[in-house]
Amino acid sequence: MSVDYMPYVREEKLPHMWCPGCGIGVVMKSMIKAFEDLEWEPEDTAVISGIGCTSRLPGYMKVNTLHTTHGRAISFATGIKMHRSDKHVVVISGDGDASAIGGNHLIHAARRNIDLTVIVNNNHIYGMTGGQYSPTTPLGAKASTAPYGNLEPAFDLVKLLIGAGATFVARGHVGNGRQLASFIRKAFAHKGFSFVEVVSNCHTQFGRRNKMADPMNMVNWISDRAVSQKKWENMSAADQEKHFPVGVMFEDTEQAEYCERYEKLIAKLREEQPA
């Protein structure tokens, strides 16, 4: 089925500011597919971002959009969602924005189980600021602030979010847009905090320093390492090191959502003490 993307695109803002071949476009396309599939009306939807290349995405999207401060998008989204829990609120973020400067909001929003979807475009690098290493830069990879190779182990964002209490956690990658769109759609449909890590390419800032300056080289580097969770579990430890699992990694539909808990409290207090 063909998807009509344009109702969700601010056409007048094109061309976009991303480098040719950037992975963020695949993420945006997947989000729009999911919006259309779930029939989310643009005026009933908000997409919130922080700072970085990925955080410029909302500007191209014809929904309610807010481009906030570095790392803080989830906190703004929390205020919006609590005040209008009947609406759809999505956060789009990069790996540095979400898991370094914004890490605290990420884990606590997950713990709270507030009905937000957080999508992290993980391209393993700070792109906009000039290729500095991020919390998800692989050990040994080169970056502008790791000219001799990165000495810090990387976050596994999926494990981090499962540990923090997220009730839906998935990982996809930009080499498989169809699969990614299905994960994002499931995350949007999930009632509660949902998280999608998108393993993505920044060939300009990461690839160029790590022998993958061509976008397809970096996308292939990602695709070649992506395996299903089941396949990954059956791999030797040595093979696991060279791959990463994709799929819906965790789902819990039993736990009550935060805003629902709050609205129940309001209803209960009203019953006890009518205004």
Add this chain to the structure above:
Amino acid sequence: MSENGHGVKFWPGNIVVAEAAVAAGCNFFAGYPITPSSEIAHQMSLLLPRGGGHFVQMEDELGAMGAVIGASLAGAKALTATSGPGMSLKLENLGFGYMVEAPCVVVNVMRGGPSTGLPTHPSQSDLMQARWGTHGDHPTIALAPAFHQEIFLETIRAFNLAEQFRMPVILLIDEVLGHLSEGVVPPERDAYEIVERAHDSGEPDKFLPYDVTAGDIPPFRPYFDGATWHTTGLNHDETGFPTTDAKHIQQDMYRHYRKVLGNRDVIDKVEYYMADDAEIGIVSFGSTARAAMAAVKQAREQGVKVGLLRPVTVWPFPKDQVYEFGRDKKYLIVPEFNLGQMVYEVERAVHFDRPIKRVNKVGGVPIYPSEILAAIEEVA
């Protein structure tokens, strides 16, 4: 009701802030625990859900400020409360609030600093931070009530000014006022005004979030109100999208200043005490002004002609009022519970043309009336 005492509440200042916020229509609070402001959060967590509003204790101060601005853009009347170290953390997102023109109220219950400083002990050392704390040029509205009845009314006024001028408003009190219990008569609902931000009522698909063709304050439309709009902490044009057009940016930054400096008749507020025939003038705000009033009274009993000007709106600083008050005084005294902040504004207001005596103190013990009286006697 108040005549027979039934309407009198004996509340700590922090509780007054919370009760007044709800009276002003506040329906969202996000905060983070910090002494000596926490009782505001306690009370908001109790009151808000009863009226259908929402309270959330965020994971940090930055998040609390973010949530407040987010809720405001979705249409809420939002409050946060903190103290010095927390205010320092909030500043980046406070600047975002100025930039996107999100109405909200930020309470700073001042304690000693810098850094962790002097928890649970008061100070007035965040006066300049309120004005210049966040980076970049922006106007500030900050209110500093001195009595609990005034805290109630100024909290309502803080919300009203935030709504009217589409910007964060800071309420500055200190630990003395926050924890001191004092009689308050909460006004009946018809005794005060509640201001709502001007709403855009045009076609949703033609909505421009920063349309200032009709005035300096762009009409607001909350998220999810039929339109789809964008805003950003980047300098932006009327569409809410970033611009680097120098001319537009300069005009827009001046517009922000005009919102405040062009409306001083609504924003300014000063109070006078025994000022009519005063030869010595005291300028003092907040809890220290209470000690100054006691000192003025005692000095008057000794025959010294001394009077007080008390800024209630501390930002924008009431420079014209202080000039009028100070220009013919033989001496000005500026007691403030810090090492000298407001005195710089007073000096400028009187064109550096009057002798000024500073009375400063830090360390957590408030300035006593006797210390101000001693200063009066010295210059009398």
